[in-house]
Amino acid sequence: MSTINPRVVLFSVVITKLIFDRIYRLASVINPAAGESGAPILDILEYGHPASSDEIYRIIGFYGPKGREAYLQLAMYDTGFVLMRLLPLCVFAQWSLGRYPRVANALIYFHVVAAAWDVIENIILFIVLKAFPGRYDGLASLLCTWISVKWFFLYATGASVAGGLLVGLYHSFHSLLADSVLMEKDRTNPKPQSASNSKQNASKSTAKRSKKDN
Numbered sequence: 001m002s003t004i005n006p007r008v009v010l011f012s013v014v015i016t017k018l019i020f021d022r023i024y025r026l027a028s029v030i031n032p033a034a035g036e037s038g039a040p041i042l043d044i045l046e047y048g049h050p051a052s053s054d055e056i057y058r059i060i061g062f063y064g065p066k067g068r069e070a071y072l073q074l075a076m077y078d079t080g081f082v083l084m085r086l087l088p089l090c091v092f093a094q095w096s097l098g099r100y101p102r103v104a105n106a107l108i109y110f111h112v113v114a115a116a117w118d119v120i121e122n123i124i125l126f127i128v129l130k131a132f133p134g135r136y137d138g139l140a141s142l143l144c145t146w147i148s149v150k151w152f153f154l155y156a157t158g159a160s161v162a163g164g165l166l167v168g169l170y171h172s173f174h175s176l177l178a179d180s181v182l183m184e185k186d187r188t189n190p191k192p193q194s195a196s197n198s199k200q201n202a203s204k205s206t207a208k209r210s211k212k213d214n
Contacts, residue, residue: 012087019081026077029070030063050147053140060132072129075122082118086111089157096164107160114153121146 050056060068089111097104124143128136 009088009091012084016081016084016088019077019084023074023077023081026070026074030067030074049151050144052144053135053137056128056140056143057132057135060129068129068132072126075126075129079119079122082115082122086115089161092161093164096167107164110160111157114157117146117150117153121150 048055048059050059060071063071090108093104093107093111097107121143124139124146128140128143
C-alpha cells in the first residue's frame with residue numbers, strides 16, 4: 001500500500017466525494033418528504049432497518065415509480081462509492097497502523113470484506129427493485145439480514161477510522177518529538193572528529209603550508 005501513488009489516492013477521494021453528492025441528490029428524489037418531516041434526507045430503505053419482506057415492499061411501494069427509478073440509479077452509484085472509498089480506507093489503515101503490520105493487514109481485509117458485502121447488498125436491492133411490483137420474498141428477507149450486517153460493518157469501519165486516527169497521530173507526534181530531541185543533541189553536543197579524520201586534516205594542513213613555503 002505504501003507504494004501507491006498519492007495522486008491515485010487523491011483521485012479516488014475526489015471521485016468518492018462526487019459520487020456521494022450524486023447519491024445525496026438521488027436520495028432526495030427517492031424520499032422528497034424527508035426534508036419536510038425533519039428526517040434525514042438519506043432516509044431511504046436501508047436506513048429504515050426493515051425486519052421483513054413485507055416491510056421492504058411497503059417502503060418500496062411508498063417511493064412511487066419515480067423514486068424507484070432513482071433508487072436503481074442510487075444502487076449503482078453506491079456501488080461505485082463503496083469501491084472508490086476502499087482505496088483511501090486501506091491506505092489510511094496502512095499509515096495509521098504501520099507499526100503493527102498484522103493489525104493493519106487484518107483491517108485491510110476487513111475493509112475489503114465490508115466493501116464486498118455492500119456491493120452484494122446493492123445487487124440484491126437492484127433485483128428486488130427491478131422486479132417490483134413482482135415479489136421475491138426470499139430475496140427480500142435475505143436483504144433484511146444483509147442490511148443488518150451491513151450496519152455492523154459500517155459502525156466497525158467508523159470505529160476503526162477513529163481509532164486509527166488516534167494511533168497514527170500518537171506515533172507521528174512521538175516521531176517528531178524524537179527527531180527534535182536528536183537534532184537538539186546534535187546541535188548542543190557536536191560529535192568529535194575521529195582520529196583518522198584528524199590525521200587527514202592535519203596532513204592536508206601540512207601539505208598546504210609546504211606549498212606556501214615553496
